[in-house]
Structures are given as structure tokens and as C-alpha cells.
Amino acid sequence: MSRVVRAGALSVRWEPRAAAVGVGLLAVGLAAAVFVVGTGDFPISAPEVVRALVGQGDQATTFIVTELRLPRAAVGLLAGLALGISGAIFQSMSRNPLGSPDLIGFTTGASTGALLQILVFGGGTLAIAAGSVAGAVGTAAAVYALSYRGGGVSGHRLVLIGVGAAAMLEAANSYLITRAELREAYEAAFWLTGSLNNRGWEHAAPLGWALAVLVPLALAYGRRLTMGELGDDAAQALGVPVQRSRAVLVAVGVGLTAVSATAVGPVPFVALVAPQLARRLTRRTGPHLMSAGLMGAALLSVGDLISLKLPVAVPVGVVTGALGGLYLVWLLAATGRKGTT
Amino acid sequence: MNRLVARDLTLAYEQRVVAEGLGVEVPDGSFTVIVGPNGCGKSTLLRALARLLKPREGAVFLDGEPILGQPAKQVARRVGLLPQQPVTPDGITVADLVARGRYPYQRLLRQWSREDERAVAAAMEAVGVTELADRVVDELSGGQRQRVWLALVLAQETPIMLLDEPTTFLDIAHQIEVLDLCSRLHEEGRTLVAVLHDLNHACRYATHLIAMRGGEIVAQGRPSDIVTAELVERVFGLPCRIIDCPETGTPLVVPADRRKALTAGML
Numbered sequence: 001m002s003r004v005v006r007a008g009a010l011s012v013r014w015e016p017r018a019a020a021v022g023v024g025l026l027a028v029g030l031a032a033a034v035f036v037v038g039t040g041d042f043p044i045s046a047p048e049v050v051r052a053l054v055g056q057g058d059q060a061t062t063f064i065v066t067e068l069r070l071p072r073a074a075v076g077l078l079a080g081l082a083l084g085i086s087g088a089i090f091q092s093m094s095r096n097p098l099g100s101p102d103l104i105g106f107t108t109g110a111s112t113g114a115l116l117q118i119l120v121f122g123g124g125t126l127a128i129a130a131g132s133v134a135g136a137v138g139t140a141a142a143v144y145a146l147s148y149r150g151g152g153v154s155g156h157r158l159v160l161i162g163v164g165a166a167a168m169l170e171a172a173n174s175y176l177i178t179r180a181e182l183r184e185a186y187e188a189a190f191w192l193t194g195s196l197n198n199r200g201w202e203h204a205a206p207l208g209w210a211l212a213v214l215v216p217l218a219l220a221y222g223r224r225l226t227m228g229e230l231g232d233d234a235a236q237a238l239g240v241p242v243q244r245s246r247a248v249l250v251a252v253g254v255g256l257t258a259v260s261a262t263a264v265g266p267v268p269f270v271a272l273v274a275p276q277l278a279r280r281l282t283r284r285t286g287p288h289l290m291s292a293g294l295m296g297a298a299l300l301s302v303g304d305l306i307s308l309k310l311p312v313a314v315p316v317g318v319v320t321g322a323l324g325g326l327y328l329v330w331l332l333a334a335t336g337r338k339g340t341t
Numbered sequence: 342m343n344r345l346v347a348r349d350l351t352l353a354y355e356q357r358v359v360a361e362g363l364g365v366e367v368p369d370g371s372f373t374v375i376v377g378p379n380g381c382g383k384s385t386l387l388r389a390l391a392r393l394l395k396p397r398e399g400a401v402f403l404d405g406e407p408i409l410g411q412p413a414k415q416v417a418r419r420v421g422l423l424p425q426q427p428v429t430p431d432g433i434t435v436a437d438l439v440a441r442g443r444y445p446y447q448r449l450l451r452q453w454s455r456e457d458e459r460a461v462a463a464a465m466e467a468v469g470v471t472e473l474a475d476r477v478v479d480e481l482s483g484g485q486r487q488r489v490w491l492a493l494v495l496a497q498e499t500p501i502m503l504l505d506e507p508t509t510f511l512d513i514a515h516q517i518e519v520l521d522l523c524s525r526l527h528e529e530g531r532t533l534v535a536v537l538h539d540l541n542h543a544c545r546y547a548t549h550l551i552a553m554r555g556g557e558i559v560a561q562g563r564p565s566d567i568v569t570a571e572l573v574e575r576v577f578g579l580p581c582r583i584i585d586c587p588e589t590g591t592p593l594v595v596p597a598d599r600r601k602a603l604t605a606g607m608l
């Protein structure tokens with residue numbers, strides 16, 4: 001149930017349950033981040049991490065925390081936020097819980113762009129980043145153009161064509177790797193898994209700036225996204241500029257996918273799972289971008305912590321992949337039982 | 342001049358031209374019903390009247406101004422539309438769905454005014470779904486779901502309401518229930534435009550009837566003035582007799598029994 005706060009002609013609606021879930025997820029994400037920062041060859045206890053973060057720690061600890069390890073935790077939180085929001089946008093627009101950017105080719109396209117830079121052009125970090133952004137944007141443009149029929153894009157077409165595009169790009173990625181030198185192939189395979197290792201402020205800062213623009217834009221269009229779920233005609237008759245908001249939302253969603261892929265590689269399943277889990281926890285109908293984003297941040301942060309605590313070193317993408325696979329099995333089983341989605 | 346007027350419309354989807362030189366005037370305060378065979382352009386016309394489809398030529402005027410030049414939300418406070426195939430979001434409750442009808446009145450810091458609250462409660466009351474407020478719309482019967490969607494359009498509180506086949510998929514009792522409701526809304530002062538498939542219902546409820554065929558208006562006026570056997574034959578290609586309805590006195594279309602002729606022909 002939602003509550004309303006009114007003052008004169010102004011009124012703001014909020015949902016205590018969604019707010020509580022949001023605060024809880026934020027707390028989980030931040031707590032996991034603190035433990036991530038504390039983990040490493042030189043372990044630091046959680047209170048010490050916090051003390052260093054608020055400027056009360058000794059010099060050596062503060063250096064390790066803020067310069068060496070904090071960027072990694074920040075990238076995890078921010079990329080998770082981006083993945084959760086972009087997943088919620090595309091699932092809502094395609095009216096399909098499988099319509100997330102990692103299954104409909106956008107993330108795979110980002111990988112193709114990055115691989116081309118790593119393996120063919122031999123580009124550096126910046127070129128790889130540019131390649132992955134170009135790959136995501138190019139794939140999104142192609143999938144959209146191919147799904148466009150009679151003045152609009154239908155959800156089913158988008159998912160089917162996107163899944164096809166993902167399969168083709170996947171094949172292209174494998175081919176690129178088979179053609180590579182051993183050392184390059186290793187670097188590429190590592191990139192493809194999705195990892196938070198060796199992330200510095202040079203990764204975290206651009207990601208933060210990009211999100212400072214993209215996230216408010218996404219939230220500003222959240223209400224229009226919700227209205228769009230009534231179908232184009234009903235939404236338009238209620239005064240929603242359907243085509244224009246869809247164009248903005250696609251651009252923002254692709255942007256979020258691209259910057260997160262650039263920062264952490266194609267970490268699987270977070271964009272797919274986060275909106276669904278958030279929706280179940282908040283018990284809301286319709287997309288709720290903020291709780292999906294916070295769920296994404298918590299998932300990626302916790303996933304990273306798990307990957308650090310496992311006896312064998314695995315990148316975070318392996319952890320989210322395993323957890324996401326379990327979720328998919330559960331989703332299909334639940335769907336099969338009910339007969340509908 | 343009437344509030345909602347269309348002049349010289351050419352309506353088309355990409356290559357397919359649906360209507361050319363189409364002019365329509367919706368009489369203020371009327372219950373206008375549009376009839377015509379499948380695919381003749383009724384929904385297309387309603388979409389143009391509601392600002393959803395940009396005419397290739399001609400223009401729709403609302404309150405004397407071209408409708409396309411007016412801000413979307415301002416139009417949405419005057420003209421409401423129930424689409425032929427509305428999409429119900431998964432898992433949404435009745436109250437939440439009806440509340441979305443208030444979108445044209447809402448802004449960033451005016452998310453849920455007392456006006457919104459009152460309009461939604463009144464709309465649910467009017468169509469009799471108040472008791473269903475917390476139910477999930479997907480789990481309602483077809484008739485209940487249609488009434489919920491009507492409540493959404495009612496909550497929009499527009500003086501002009503366009504309804505595309507509001508009775509399709511309903512059983513006869515629910516059809517009459519929805520049409521009686523429309524009739525009451527009309528008597529309360531709204532202008533209604535509805536697309537109906539049942540000619541007899543159209544004759545019974547319409548104060549103004551528009552018969553379309555192939556993107557053109559074949560006849561319009563009061564049902565008792567214009568509905569003749571020739572008109573029905575011309576619009577639908579159906580030979581029939583017209584009698585007076587014993588209940589309302591409006592025209593009643595009785596299709597000719599062609600089976601005898603067919604059997605005779607076969608022998």
C-alpha cells in the first residue's frame with residue numbers, strides 16, 4: 001500500500017515497503033563492499049575499513065583502502081546499479097522477464113567490440129572501452145531496426161531477434177578467440193568472464209560520471225515506462241509521448257549496459273535477475289527502477305565478496321553466472337507449474 | 342461548431358491507405374455510435390480522433406484548434422480512449438489500474454492529489470468495481486475486466502470519451518450492462534463515441550449513428566431516420582428486414598433467411 005504526503009497543492013506518493021526494501025538492499029550492498037575492501041593479502045577488519053573511509057585510520061591502511069581497494073568495491077556497486085536499472089527498463093519495454101540486455105545481445109555485442117580491440121586492433125584500455133560501448137550501441141541499433149514493424153517495436157519480436165543476435169555474436173566471439181595468440185586469448189577470455197580484479201579509480205571515476213547522468217534520466221522516465229505497460233494506444237491516449245520516451249529509455253538502457261560492460265565485462269545474469277527479485281520483494285507491479293538498481297548493486301557486491309572468499313580464485317562473473325543459472329531453473333520450474341509467466 | 346471535428350482526413354499505415362477525404366463531426370452531447378464491417382477503418386478513425394494517429398492529410402480539431410498542435414496531457418484531459426485491445430500489466434490490482442487514468446493530471450510533485458483520490462473512487466463506484474479494488478485484474482472475468490478498463494477511462498474525467506468495441510467478448514447480459522452504463526454516462530452530460538458490432542444495440546443506444554464502409558461514411562443521423570434495409574444491404578451486404586423494436590421502438594434488424602433460397606438453388 002502506498003502512502004501520500006501532501007502540502008498544499010503538492011503531493012508525493014511513496015511506498016513504505018519499497019522504501020524499506022531499498023534501504024535494506026543498500027545496507028547489504030555497502031556492507032558487502034566493506035568486507036570486499038577488507039579482503040586481500042593484507043586483511044583489514046571491517047571497523048578499520050570504516051575508520052579509514054571516514055578519515056580516521058592510520059596512513060598505510062588509509063592508502064590501501066582508498067587507493068587500492070575502494071575502487072574495486074565502487075565499480076562493483078555502480079556497475080550493479082547500472083545492470084539492475086537497464087534490466088528493468090528492457091524487461092518492462094519488452095513485457096518479458098527474459099528481455100534483459102544480457103540475453104538479447106546487447107552485452108554480447110559489447111564483448112564483440114571489446115574482443116575486436118583486444119585481438120584484432122591491439123588497442124589499449126581506452127580503445128577496449130570504446131570498442132565495447134560501440135559494440136553494445138551497434139547491436140542495440142541493429143536489433144531495434146530489425147524488430148521495427150508498422151511504426152513500433154513489439155516485445156516478442158525484440159526478444160526473438162535479440163536472442164538470435166546474441167547467438168550470432170557469441171559465435172563471432174568464439175571465432176575471434178580461436179584465432180588469437182595464446183596470451184591474448186587468455187586476456188580476452190578473462191575479459192569475457194566479467195571481473196572486478198585490478199579495478200582502479202581510472203575505472204570507477206568514468207563509470208561514476210556516466211551514471212550521474214544516466215541514472216537520473218532513467219528515474220525521470222520511470223513513470224512513463226510504467227504507463228507504457230498499458231499498451232501504446234492506452235498510454236498515448238493518457239498523454240504519454242510513447243515513441244519519444246521509448247527512444248530516450250532505449251538510449252539510456254543501452255548506455256547503462258555499455259558502461260557497465262566496459263567497467264566489469266559482460267557479468268552475466270545480474271540485469272536479468274535483479275528486477276525480478278526486487279519486484280518480488282517490493283510486491284509492486286510494474287518496473288521500479290531504483291529498487292532494481294539497488295538489487296543489482298547488492299547482488300554484484302555480494303557476488304564479488306563470495307568470489308573473494310572462495311578457496312580458489314574465480315572472477316565475479318562465474319559467481320553471478322552460477323547464481324543466475326539457479327534462478328533461471330527456478331523461474332522456468334515456477335512458470336511451468338503455473339502455466340503462465 | 343462542435344468540440345471534436347475531423348476534416349478531409351487521409352488516414353494511412355505506411356503504404357496502406359485506409360481512408361481518404363474523410364470528414365466527421367461528433368455532435369456535442371451525443372452518444373455517437375460507429376458501425377461498419379471489419380477492417381473498414383473504425384478503429385483507425387478513433388485513433389485519429391484521439392491524436393494517436395497522425396493523418397497524412399487533413400486535420401482533427403479539438404475545441405477549434407488542430408489537435409496535433411496541443412500538448413498531449415491537455416488533450417488527455419478532454420478526450421479519453423478505451424482502445425480495442427488494451428494491455429493489462431501482469432499482476433496489477435484494480436485500484437492501481439484505475440489510478441493510472443489520472444496520469445494527465447499528475448506532475449513530478451503532484452503525484453496523488455485529493456482530486457485523484459476522489460476521481461478514482463467515483464469511477465470505480467460508477468462501474469461497480471469498488472469491492473474488487475484489491476483484486477488482481479488478470480484473475481477477473483471478461484465482463485469485470487472491461488468494466489475496470491471503463492473505470493480507468495472514467496477516472497480520466499474527460500468530457501469526450503471514445504470507446505473502441507467496449508462490448509466485444511462479453512456475453513449478452515454484460516453487453517447490455519456496459520451499454521446501460523455508457524448510456525448513463527451520456528445522460529450525465531458526456532459526449533460518447535463508441536464502435537459497436539451489434540447493429541441492434543447501435544440503434545437502441547445511439548443518438549447519432551455513423552455507418553462506415555471502406556473508409557467512407559455511407560450515412561449518418563438518428564438511427565430511426567437512417568437505418569433502412571437498403572442501408573444495411575449497402576454497408577454490410579446483408580439482406581434484411583427492419584422492424585420496430587417492441588421494447589424501445591428503435592429499428593431492429595432481422596437478417597433475411599437465405600437458407601431457403603440456398604437450398605432451393607441447390608435442388
Ligand SMILES: Nc1ncnc2c1ncn2[C@@H]1O[C@H](COP(=O)(O)OP(=O)(O)O)[C@@H](O)[C@H]1O
Binds near residue numbers: 354357378379383384
Ligand atoms: N497497425 C496497422 N498497420 C497496418 N495496417 C493496419 C494497422 N491497423 C489496421 N490496419 C489496416 O487498416 C484497415 C482498417 O483497420 P481498422 O481501423 O482496425 O478497422 P476496423 O476497426 O473497422 O475493423 C484494415 O484493413 C487493417 O488491416
Ligand SMILES: [Mg+2]
Binds near residue numbers: 383384385425505
Ligand atoms: Mg477495430
